[in-house]
Amino acid sequence: MHDSVRVGVYVCHCGRNIEGTIDVREVAEYAATLPGVALARDYRYMCSDPGQELIRQDIRDQDLNRVVVAACSPCLHEKTFRHVLEQAGLNPYFFQMVNIREHASWVHEDRRAATVKAKDLIRAAVRRVRLHRPLERRQVSIHPDVLVVGGGIAGIHAALTLANSGKHVYLVEREPTIGGHMAQFDKTFPTLDCAACILTPKMTAVKMHPKITLWTLSEVARVEGYVGNYQVTVRRKPRYVLEDVCIGCLxxxxxxxxxxxxxxxxxxxxxxxxxxxxxxxxxxxxxxxxxxxxxxxxxxxxxxxxxxxxxxxxxKAIDFHQQEELKTIDVGAIILATGFQVFDGRRLPYYGYGAYPNVYTALEVERLVNAAGPTAGEIVMRDGRRPRSVGIVHCVGSRDVHTNAYCSRVCCMYSLKLAHLIKERTSAEVYNFYIDIRAPGKGFEEFYNRVAEEGTYLVRGKVADVYPADHDGRLMLQVEDTLLGMVRKIPVDMVVLATGLEPQADAQQVRRLFNISCSTEGFFLERHPKLAPVSTFTEGIFLAGCCQGPKDIPDSVAQAGAAAGEALALIDAGSIELEPNTAHVLAEACSGCKTCVPMCPYQAISFNETEKKAQINEVLCKGCGTCVAACPSGSIQQNLFEDDEIFEEIAGVLEYA
Amino acid sequence: MGHPILAPVESETCQLTLENLSRFPEGSELLSCIQCGACAGTCPYGDVMDYPPRRMIAMMRAGLLEKVFASDSLLSCVACYACMAKCPRGIRLTEVLLPLMKEQTLTHLPELPAELQRALQSTLRYGNPMGEPSRKRAAWVKTAGVPIRILAEDPRPADVLWFVECYTSFYPRGQDNSRATARIFHALGIDFAILGNEEKCAGECGRLTWEPGLFETLMDYNMAVFQKYRFHRVVTSCPHAHNAFKNRYPALGFNWGLDHTTPFLAGYLAQLKPLLRRKLSYAVTYHDSCCLGRQNEFYDPPRLLLQTIPGVKLVEMVHNRVNSICCGGGGGGMWLDTYFKAKGYERLSERRVKEAVATGADVLAVSCPYEVPRFEDALKVLGHDKKMIVRDVTELLAESMEGNP
Known part of the structure; x- marks a missing residue:
């Protein structure tokens, strides 16, 4: 077989990205001398149409039967080049990609050493690709229903978008009602439209929609299966009221x-x-x-x-004997819209939340200014007084390495909005204490300007201390006015903490349940921050809203639309091709020790009790290789990562040129 | 092709100075300052300083540090760690920037404040800032009422080396703390010994003041004495000494266990409880010392000890735990009262005592030997000395032990 192997090697310049640090011509000339290589070329952009055509033509004219492309990360263009092979009539897995950009040119400054490294990597790939075997992709069908987890504005919008396109949606919400945090807000920045007025029609639409099954007081308990074919178990907690009998007469x-x-x-x-x-x-x-x-x-x-x-x-709508129920549903895709929790102001004791009754969080003030809130929209403090002066403290629990290092993105704008609302309702003096005002959205800067012109005092400085002022029951805010360069002590009646947004307390459990990743601060991690912002590393699971990171309502809705779009694209394809780089058990060699079974992160391995052998469900296998490495008898092999291929690659990289 | 301001440090032994600050991680942190002013806002003297940390960093970035040195405002830094505790970027102001700046400020001063100069000279000559003869350092031992082993006389290995420190050795009210500590250690059956006259000030205030040379001399001396004896851990009555042992002495090989008396005793809560028989019907408010609190987060151990004393009712001041206000004694403030007064600054000990009195407590409990004279003095000045007494936590524990066989 080796005698007939004819490898083509293509070294990409990637503009200056690779060529700037690596002598691509020298690398190509070297590659041409390697055993089995029929030809080697360097080219400006291998991923361009002419670059791809070059490979196709060489396959036809030069009888190539293996291809190595040395360019960028396989994450970016492995698919492109496999497709090129396919178009030219070769099995797409007779291909190996070498990353000489992220792994060489971008991370080195020494041109000579980087060039040598590129040669080493290409030599390894050439030796390995000679052993590649033809592989076939597997097709699986996709269940058309979708699960949306979380009934805040993001979940509601995603569910409605999908349902309006004719898909059946299960919307699962933990609380007794949908609406999420948005339902608690009064007005929304920067347009000041009433949150309830724009949200409640969508909530009603969810309830009325024939294609949406709404389960409140419910949580996902178990997720099994794989892209296109998830089996999800939902725990429906008892409401002790029969939902279809109660008419809400109260x-x-x-x-x-x-x-x-x-x-x-x-x-x-x-x-x-x-x-x-x-x-x-x-x-x-x-x-x-x-x-x-x-x-x-x-x-x-x-x-x-x-x-x-x-x-x-x-x-007879009340039923004290209602029991918890477990429901299992089949869905093809899942959208997570599990939202955020508000930073607990008690974690910064020097702001006095919990110690002084007239220190409030912004969310509490949202309820106070809301006509449907506890004071029917009157701003009355816990001691019954109406504030004549209010200090709004920005960045509470945000932009601080002691709490959360990130900016919560919405606090500047909601603080300006609350300043406007408080001033409008009470004519109180309102101070906003800020580090920087972040107003980068549409109409945001204009709103900032408007609030400033209304006479809100904007003091640039992070509040350092809140304590009772002497005698008069007011609270003293101590802050350096950094623009004046002086420490000011400003007494106010009411302090409002612009508390930041945090991952939900159980975000880590949810992450494990759905087998996705979190970024360092604990929000769910998108597959790519720019090009796959609503996808996760698990196929068929998408993200929307603040569970992915702090964002305002417009961004949450936009992301929910995007997640619904991605889910639709997946489902409407009807079937999906699975990559063949899966693991399989060599049954005759398996000793039945079960080491591999609990190690699989995807529950793809089961144990056949009659034959006493491990079995891998190739549809569930994601090709992570954990079981291959764990098997004590070496009786698990993985396509594209077979032992001989890996050893040949190692030998290749270690062979001194 | 590194960024010049972040060039790597060439030598491990390279000393961190203002000039090469940005080549150390502690220094490059300064570049991340967002000028929020939390440091100035929380600084107990932020309203009187010309250049609180925020403005100092801005001047530094603009290359205008000379102007900062020309002002004496940095003398009012009492090294209380308040700015550092609240800095949202985690910049190590009190540990790194402020001592370096102070050193420079000092060299620019035409004359050192006399009181401070005397204290520093005395520390160099006699090993204590009061200028007391070092051969009298262990004189208090005879008044303790319990046997106290001095290692020079009996060098057998000990479990605990109790580093008594200066105010607790010489100053009469400080000795009360030492006598109480000795009695508690004895009652708990702790195998302890002291260095006696061989001990010298650990030197933390020297470093945080602006005398790194003095600090290094003391550090070399004390390390040489430590190495003569065998013991498992050092327990000290002084949070400042604890700070020095924890953060600076390890560079010279200090690798024994370390504790301050208060958290150390809190570890013996179960054994202490049956000994605390006498009911003390006091309302007590506890002042968190800066080094013990903000620097080490020992907020709960002193409170646990106080609450174990029968009859004690614990009340909190407005500023407590991480938000505690300095007594004004740190970073050399102990010897700058006259200087601050001449400048018209409010004494921090008075500010603190007003908060303590406002709680209605009978006792102001402390854990740092500096605080006893500072607060007792402030109570007298403000005319509250009839209403409130100052006691170290150990003194209260010993008082509750009285009458035990």
């Missing part, structure tokens, strides 16, 4: 034996109280009450008068 809330609401209301961030039977907010979807078993007397003692059941009467 009479049970009125009738509850608790005459006074006593439980902190999560939707109002604890600023108001609710009863054990409640509806999160007036426009909640589904428009159905929920019973909280932690505080309901019937659950605690079993001896409640059950006035709620009495008032519900013949409708």
């Amino acid at each position: 009479e049970c809330i009125e009738a509850c034996v608790y005459k006074q609401a006593k439980v902190p209301d999560a939707f109002n961030v604890g600023l108001s109280k609710r009863k054990p039977v409640y509806i999160p907010f007036p426009q909640a979807v589904p428009q159905v009450v929920v019973i909280d078993p932690e505080t309901c007397i019937e659950f605690k003692s079993g001896r409640c008068k059950k006035t709620c059941v009495e008032v519900c009467a013949d409708r």
Whole structure:
């Protein structure tokens, strides 16, 4: 077989990217001398049409049957060149790519050494490609349904986009209602349109849509399968109210034996109280009450008068015996839109949150200024007073190595918005204490200008300390006004902390559940920051909204649309080709030790109890090679990474030229 | 083709100076300063300094450092680590930049403040800033009421080498702390010994003041003494000595275990509890010392000890833990009171004591020997000395142990 091998080697200049540091001509001339190489060329841009045509022509005219391209990362162009081979009638896996850009020219300054390294890498590839065997891609069909996890604005928009194109969507939400954080906001920057007015029509549309199955109070418990064919188990927690029977008349809330609401209301961030039977907010979807078993007397003692059941009467919507249910669904693609959590102001004790009642988080103030909020839109502090002066502290828990090093992106703008709203409602003096104002969106700078002109005091400096001012019940903000170069102590009635955005507390569990990655700060990692911003490293799983990183509503919606588009592109193809670089067990050599079974990150390996051998499901296998390395008897082999290929490559790179 | 300002350090032994600062990681951090002003805003003297850290860094980047040296504003830095604790870029201001700047400021001064000069000279000549004779350093031992082994007399190996330090050896109210510590160690059955007259100041304030030469002399001396004896760990009553041993002495081979008395005793909570029989019906507020608190995050151990004393009710000041306000004694501030007063600055010990009195507590508890004289003095000046007393945590523990067989 080796005698008949004819390798073509192509060395790319990549403009100055490679040619600037590596003597490409010398490398090509060297490659031409290697055993088995029929020809070697260097060319300006191998990925260009003429570059590709060059290879096709050589395959035809020179009878090439193996190709090596030394250029950029295989992540970028391996597919391109495999396709070239295919077009010229060769098996696409008779190809090996050598990365002399990221691995040589970009990371070295010494031209001589980089050139030698490029030669070494090419020699290794030539030796390995001679052993390549023809491989076939496998086709699998794709289930047309989609799962969207998280019912905030991103999840809602993705679900509606998919459903409107005729796909069946399962929308799973942990809370009793969809709407997410956006439902808690009052106005939205920079246009000041009412959050509820633009969100609630979309929430209703979700409920009404024949193609959307909405499961609230539900969480994903298990994910199995692979791109196009995921089996997802969803845990549906009991609501203790029959969703399809309850009409949302809310009479049970009125009738509850608790005459006074006593439980902190999560939707109002604890600023108001609710009863054990409640509806999160007036426009909640589904428009159905929920019973909280932690505080309901019937659950605690079993001896409640059950006035709620009495008032519900013949409708019989209340069911104290409802049980948790596990539902398994088949979907082809998954969109994660699990959102964020707000930074806990208590972590910076010197801002006094939790210690001084008149220190608020921005989200609390969103509820205070909201007409549907705990004070019906009146800005009244915990001590009952109306503030005459308010200090808004930017960057709380953001841009700080002690908390989160990243910028939370939305706080500058929402702080300016709150400054405007507070001023409009109370005529209070409002100070914004900022490090930099970040207003890079459409209409943002104009809004910043508007708020400044309205007379908000903008003080450039990070607030260092918040403590009670002497005697008058006010709070002192201590800050260096860096533009004046002096330390100022400014007394205010109310302090608002512009707390940043953080990954959800259980982001790591969710990451493991869906087998995706997180970036260092804990947000879900996109496959490529520029070119695959909504994809993950797991095929068929996409990201939308703040679970990928802090972003505002327009960006969340745009990303949700993109994720829906990617999911559609996948599903509408009907089937998908799987790469053949999978592992397989050499049954006669397998001793049945089961070492490999728990090591597989994709649950692709099972144990055949009758034959006492391990088995790999090639559809699930992602070709990571863990089992190949772990097998004590060497009885697992992987296509494209067979032992002889790898040893030949190692020998090639170590052979001194 | 490295960026010139970030050129690699040529030699491992190369000393970090202002000129080559940017070649060390601690220095290149300065380039990341976002000029937010958190340092100036939190600095207890931020309102009186011409060049708080933010402006200093800006001047440095602009090549205008000479102007900073020409101002004496840096003398008011009390090395309290407050700016460093809140710097969002994690720049090591108190550890690196400020001592270097202070050194330069000093050389530009026409004359060193007399009180400070005396303290530094005395530390060099006698090993303590008060100028007391070093042969009297261990004189307090006779008054302790329990046996205390001095290694020069009995060099058998010891588990704990207790590094007593200066104020706790010479100053009468400081000796109360030492006597209390000795009694507690004895009652706990700890195998301990002290260096006695061989001990000299650990020198931390010298380094943080602007006298690196003095600090190195003391460090060489103390290390040579340590190496004469065999012991497992050093426990010291002084947070400043603890700071020096932890961060500077390891360069000379200090590799023994290390603790400050307060966290050390908190490790013996279970054994201490039955010994604390006498009820002390005090409301106590605890002042976090800068070196123990912000620098080492020992916020809970002193509070745990206080709460173990029967009858003690712990109340907090407005500024506590990471946000504590310095007593004004660090970084040489101990010997600059006259100088600050002449400048019209508010004394930090007075600012702190006002907060303590506002809690309504009977006792202001501390863990640093500098704080006892500073706060007692401030209480007198402000006329609160009838309302509130100052006690080291160890003194309160010993008081609660009284009457034990």
